[in-house]
Amino acid sequence: MASQDEIRATRLAKLDLLTKQGVNPYPATTERTHSNRQAVEKFDELSKAGQIILVGRIMSLRAQGKIIFFDFDDGTARFQAFLKKGEPLSEEAFELFEKVFDIGDFAEVKGSLFLTKQNEKTILAESVRMLSKSLLPLPEKWHGLSDVEERFRKRYLDILSNPEVKERFIKRSKIIELMRQFYLEKGFIEVDLPNLQPLAGGATAQPFKTHHNALDIDFYLPIAQELYLKELLAGGFDKVFEIGKRFRNEGIDTSHNPEFTMLESNEAYADAVSQRKFTEELFKYVVKGLFGKLQFEYQGQTIDLEPDFKVMKYPSVSDEEYKKEIRPTLVQPTFLIDYPVSFNPFAKRKEDNPDLIDRFQLVIAGVELVNAFAELNNPIDQQERYLEEDKKGKSGDKEISPSDMEYLEAMEYGMPPNGGIGIGVDRLVMLLTDVKNIKEVILFPTLKPKQ
Numbered sequence: 001m002a003s004q005d006e007i008r009a010t011r012l013a014k015l016d017l018l019t020k021q022g023v024n025p026y027p028a029t030t031e032r033t034h035s036n037r038q039a040v041e042k043f044d045e046l047s048k049a050g051q052i053i054l055v056g057r058i059m060s061l062r063a064q065g066k067i068i069f070f071d072f073d074d075g076t077a078r079f080q081a082f083l084k085k086g087e088p089l090s091e092e093a094f095e096l097f098e099k100v101f102d103i104g105d106f107a108e109v110k111g112s113l114f115l116t117k118q119n120e121k122t123i124l125a126e127s128v129r130m131l132s133k134s135l136l137p138l139p140e141k142w143h144g145l146s147d148v149e150e151r152f153r154k155r156y157l158d159i160l161s162n163p164e165v166k167e168r169f170i171k172r173s174k175i176i177e178l179m180r181q182f183y184l185e186k187g188f189i190e191v192d193l194p195n196l197q198p199l200a201g202g203a204t205a206q207p208f209k210t211h212h213n214a215l216d217i218d219f220y221l222p223i224a225q226e227l228y229l230k231e232l233l234a235g236g237f238d239k240v241f242e243i244g245k246r247f248r249n250e251g252i253d254t255s256h257n258p259e260f261t262m263l264e265s266n267e268a269y270a271d272a273v274s275q276r277k278f279t280e281e282l283f284k285y286v287v288k289g290l291f292g293k294l295q296f297e298y299q300g301q302t303i304d305l306e307p308d309f310k311v312m313k314y315p316s317v318s319d320e321e322y323k324k325e326i327r328p329t330l331v332q333p334t335f336l337i338d339y340p341v342s343f344n345p346f347a348k349r350k351e352d353n354p355d356l357i358d359r360f361q362l363v364i365a366g367v368e369l370v371n372a373f374a375e376l377n378n379p380i381d382q383q384e385r386y387l388e389e390d391k392k393g394k395s396g397d398k399e400i401s402p403s404d405m406e407y408l409e410a411m412e413y414g415m416p417p418n419g420g421i422g423i424g425v426d427r428l429v430m431l432l433t434d435v436k437n438i439k440e441v442i443l444f445p446t447l448k449p450k451q
Helices: 004-020 036-041 043-047 091-100 149-153 155-161 163-185 226-234 272-291 319-329 379-394 405-412 425-433
Strands: 052-064 067-073 078-084 106-115 121-132 209-212 217-220 239-247 259-268 295-298 301-304 310-313 334-340 353-364 367-375 418-424
Touching (some): 036 043, 036 052, 043 106, 052 121, 078 091, 078 106, 091 121, 149 155, 163 239, 163 272, 163 425, 226 239, 226 259, 272 295, 272 334, 272 367, 272 425, 379 405
Antiparallel strands (some): 052 067, 052 106, 067 078, 106 121, 209 217, 239 259, 295 301, 334 353, 353 367
């Protein structure tokens, strides 16, 4: 078997041959008339229309003397082309195709549609034009790679080789579309918030730090956006949300990536109880929109969103015990409520028990998907909580939310009572596409560079 370097050298020679014959192997335009999907779906109509032009990457080649079949994919569908030497493709064009075209090349095919004896929808090529000459071969057995991380490093090949991977990311896009659609239907306004921040607040996590040369100031990438969202409520908006990137300088495992996607929202005059109802409606809306029903499979278990979501108090155990022994048992949708004050510096205390905060998390299949609470709008209480956070920071804790005087000032102008919700989009996609590794749902996950 030829090495990759040998294959590349052969393809470079083919590239040179094209150039010497006056053929541009990388033209800027194509005369495509239809997508491959249209050719499939409107086959009967288009087969009567005469010539059409299709394009795509050659995915397989089957030569049999004076005829060649090849499959090509334009990203919408795969289609078959048929080349016959001298009829209607010229002998010269046929021979050039044999010499220079390879699997992986992008081609433009002009011809008419017909059905083969095997009833396969096919285009009979009258001409074939090179759109992009590939220099490296596509992997033949991508699943056989021993280094699993290669799939994530070369996601483009992963998508090409594994249709289920492409389908997963199409589903991811659909999930985000459904979430956005739900929020907009509920009267929320989508906003854009800064990714360069003078302080990284709104959560307790270690941020990434960068420097702006012209201002000579350090900035931080956002660990959360809830402080900006709440400032907008103080400014007169009543329902706001953002879907965007968050960055936390933490370890990497199957459920954590330093760069991830979150949906965060804040609603004036909402509390934790109303936000639980809102969250349940949202999840049912997304699942129904994705699957057409409220049940789906995850890791061999049927998750049923039809009944009301369960509600239980956060257990009085250590964090480690909760993560290892209790959380994995929460398979069906469960809201955990009544957390100690120390768990979050921005949540309101419960009026009937000031030692607890009015917070909830949603757990499904043992995965924490949502963190939400009635937001603290008392600037005095907030300042006291900040002081506690600052003490932790001085004692060496790097995962704190430092005092933000600008945010405190906004609170002192008056902030309406409100409820805030944070949803880990990547984890939700993991759940709804039945995978256990967060890298499977992030197109280009954070990886340690190869030496």
